[in-house]
Amino acid sequence: MNFSLARTSLIAEANLVGIAGERAVCDPRGVLYFPDLRLLAVSDLHLEKGSSLARRGALIPPYDTGATLLRLQAVIADYQPSIVISLGDSFHDGGGAERMHASFRERLEALISGRDWFWVAGNHDPEAPADLPGETVRELAIGSLLFRHEPSKERVEGEIAGHLHPCARIVQRGRSVRRRCFVGDGDRMIMPAFGAYTGSLNVLDRAYAGLFRLDTLMAYMLGAERIFAISRSMLRPG
């Protein structure tokens, strides 16, 4: 663990960041890849959110699970990870895995097979997803990293979490741009939500208070082809 290394390597390459001494690729599609560990982390898939809302009368298009899986398939094909961690809220509710259309289930099973797949328990899905391969864990420590769904209140070095769905906003030339983002301070990182129907919460919201060292806080905003590292002074609330 090397603080100074972590800090100076923040923008070594466009998409490469350091977290507690580990190198990670912040992929603009919203996943985190650790090349040295061959580990891919993805957070807040919220599969079957569409059908979850439909149960309560909002009949929004039932294609979110398909869309999310398609994007997940693409990143897994690119990185060929040996470990995949789904960082919680993988399903929008406890019944999501059961409701999933058979064709989606098959696609998901194909993605899981041949790798170590971990379902981290989230607040939306505290139980293991029904009848799906992979191991369900509350949290997971690998090397200097700790993967859990909700970020801890006290600072934990090397913690990778999700749950808050961070986004960031800048105003440039009188125009406002809001994007999902990774947010980190070199010690810990919160990942953007990956699911097709997931909304987002500005990193300046009070929900993030006390989680990061403000002097090194960076928002890595997702662009079409690359990420954009934006420091705290440039960020706007809302």
Added chain:
Amino acid sequence: MTEQPRLAEHNATVALPEPFIRWFGEKGWSPRAHQIELLARAQGGQSVLLIAPTGAGKTLAGFLPSLTELANRPRRKPGQAHRGIHTLYISPLKALAVDIERNLGKPVEEIGLPVTIETRTGDTPAHKRQRQKLVPPDILLTTPEQLALLIAAPDARRFFEDLRYVVLDELHSLVTSKRGHLLALGLARLRSYVPGLQTIGLSATVAEPDELRRWLVGQNPPGAMAGLITVAGGAKPDITILDSEQHVPWSGHSARYAIPEIYEAIKRHRTTLLFVNTRSQAELLFQELWRANEDSLPIALHHGSLDVGQRRRVEKAMGENALRAIVATSTLDLGIDWGDVDLVVHVGAPKGASRLAQRIGRANHRMDEPSKAILIPANRFEVLECRAALDANYLGAQDTPPLITGALDVLSQHVLGVACGAPFDADYLFEEVRSAAPYAALARDTFDRVVDFVATGGYALKNYERYARIRKTVGGLWRVSHPRVAQQYRLNVGTIVEMPELNVRYVRQGRGMAGRGGPVLGKIEEYFAETLRPGDNFLFAGKVLRFEGIRENECVVSNGTGANIIVPSYAGGKFPLSTYLADQVRGMLADSDRWQALPEQVADWLRLQKEKSVLPKRGDLLVETFPRGNRHYMVAYPFEGRLAHQTLGMLLTRRLERANARPLGFVATDYSLAVWALDDMAALFKARKPSLAALFDEDMLGDDLEAWLNDSWMLKRTFRTCAVIAGLIEKRFPGQEKSGRQVTVSADLIYDVLRSHEPDHILLQATRTDASAGLLDVSRLAEMLSRVRGRIMHKHLEQISPLAVPIMLEIGKESVNGGANESLLMEAADLVEEAMGQR
């Protein structure tokens, strides 16, 4: 076809009850011919459209059939069941309903009629609504949304069983929007309850009265029409265009140059009503007038974003003739009459001749006196437009927009509403819907898809059968599946989908975001507030405000200072130039004889254009090209309105990109369009790569349009509106925001998913139809492209032409959307990298 009232013939046969005759006599009035005529037709069982100018006693005419019938009705005996609503009055504005209650109450009281009149709007307290259900008034004054709600109530049929008349006020403004579609469907439902129902439409002059006449009655047989009574216009208005001593600006909309002259005019009159086209202009004009207001005249501001309380105070002061001038936007457009206005000043071009006529009608609300109005063009093209509008008003020409086919999102809402009221039979409802004029051509399979959408979302992937909102029961009737569905429907009824807005909360200076509890000044669009930084000064509610920050659904402000003031830009409210006026302006350009009517400096400008370049013939399209700096410019002058020009600009830049002309951007106004590029476009046209004719070929409306449309933010915005109206996503309510962005699914995300998985879904179809008609104005663009085929006149110049100056001044004021967001992020990221010494 106009049927003139034949007073003599009817006077004998019409039954105007004795108390009415006496009342007219006491007032020293006699009933007007059209009032008697309308009464006679209504008593003969006819539905009628009355077209009359303001001040013609339209309201009384519309209610005479109801009042006379109610006067003759035997009194209800004690113990007898309460009777249902006799007459329903529907107006587009809540305020209008309230106003009518006052105006109608007076004669009812004076004649001594046993008639109860009540309003029912969004502001009516729940206990009063409840009471109205049990003890209905004879005359209920309400809005289209409230009618939809009444229909969706389980007791609707009984509530309306005694209904005799529906009076529709300001019909011309109701029918052109989706609110009109909802209302037409509601009327169709009422006709099912009460087959003998009669409608009375009150309207200002319109271009196509027959469209409104069909609208008023059931379309079985197709083409059926209500009767028509037309009252000829009153005294000719006295309209002038300000012939300013000052230099009329090339571009811009502020009309700041004319402030001293406007102020003098206010001083010379009792009460002046100043109309502008947008809320931003209203704020600016108000600010400028107060700067000039040496005599501290009472001048007030009125627009739709201001707090209701403040608006009511202004309206009250106006009614009491306590104001000398009111700066207003379209919120005061419709026929509410308050006070003694003796001058109307219209700042900026009127954009449509009918709108101008309507607004000028506000002055001197008596039909037989001429209204007095001054037009203040804000720039030179507007001088032409004002002149054209003025000619049109004198000619009595009308340019109300054509009615559009009934929208499918509105139909979805209605189908769910009907089901909430009572189970329905699809075949029967289909026929009922088709009897509403906007839906007369609806195909059965489209209707079935709408029902399917209402039931389960209508997706190809049949995943939601078990969550259906309505279900077909064994008896073949569609029934709501759960009471919760009806609750949700009631919260989301209506077709007006606001942009997300924030309350503007005023706090004491120096308290910053810690300040609490000050007054709310009004509402501001969220997207504008988001572009502000703490410390920015902006103009709102006639005050300079300092932006402190955003807190939940509030925009916190304090007293600002005069430096670097920003004026909020509001979405909407910008009317495009009407087709009719555009044609008039083109005609004026082509005909130098008509320039004599123009101010000298404007006529000079046109003469200079003729000398340096060329002026197009009326049906031609002029395209100029010239170099300037290290860029090449192309300016076209279609005069088809900003929306159509923006669409054209997008499509032209795509084509120029393919032709490797390396276009950099474009800008559009109501009158013209400028594109700039790194390469010489004139050389490309000469080498026919492509030719100018090929560049402007109509085929651009095919694949290019489709490809661009799909990624366009305009389509996303339209989709959001359609999705809310159709009941796919819920309206946003104040306070709901607190639950946070991460729990709601935004319309943008739904749009992206739906477009990639089911591009021909019925809601996307509705969205594309809407966007083509509205934000993109595709039909108008198509007409223009076909009109100018073979008539494009290319003029290559060494330098900018006089006619091109206005649009060239617009460049840089407005940026073009596109991949630009990425470059903004790039800029911000680069700043960070620079600051951190990484480059």
